[in-house]
């Protein structure tokens with residue numbers, strides 16, 4: 001049998017060890033995993049058995065990259081992007097020496113070490129805009145392709161909202177003045193064309209979201225307690241992975 005080069009089901013690195021003197025990075029996506037299923041979080045972060053990864057969303061990443069370039073032009077000139085004008089947002093893309101670091105979720109990101117622990121919470125932000133009074137808006141780029149108008153109303157989009165709130169919390173912990181309002185720059189691929197012609201055009205919409213980060217600190221402390229424990233926590237309620245495992249198990253001898 002050939003083992004996939006992309007997946008190691010018995011990871012030895014990046015596992016929580018209460019006795020280690022090294023810092024332990026806890027990303028915002030793993031906090032989301034904890035919320036969805038404490039058991040899977042424990043298996044992954046403590047025991048090194050993570051869910052198999054999905055395929056990378058290369059087209060979404062390409063849109064992110066191009067949007068970053070576009071907003072960077074206005075960042076350099078200190079001007080509003082036309083979309084910000086259209087939506088009446090009184091801010092410009094933030095020019096800050098740490099911005100590239102904050103965007104780099106894998107190697108750096110915006111970070112905060114939880115007092116009295118070795119746990120460093122991390123997140124990689126897409127963009128930050130700043131008002132004339134120095135208040136920050138956290139900005140997230142999203143790409144999709146659907147026939148209906150893009151909204152934030154679907155149940156599964158709670159993850160997007162939590163992501164925004166964790167970033168707001170992280171920036172506040174770093175001493176910045178952050179608005180409760182964040183923005184999603186949502187790009188929707190337009191499939192209503194006669195032919196492809198090698199081009200995919202997008203409708204771009206800015207959707208404001210008023211976050212409430214009150215839950216973040218407590219949830220992180222709960223996640224750390226979970227990692228410190230010696231017993232496997234209960235699984236999440238409605239998980240497709242678990243259903244799959246149970247279904248397979250009935251045929252195994």
Ligand code: SF4
Pocket residue numbers: 037038039040235236239240241242
């Ligand atoms: S419920 Fe799903 S997410 Fe949780 S441990 Fe089972 S497989 Fe993992």
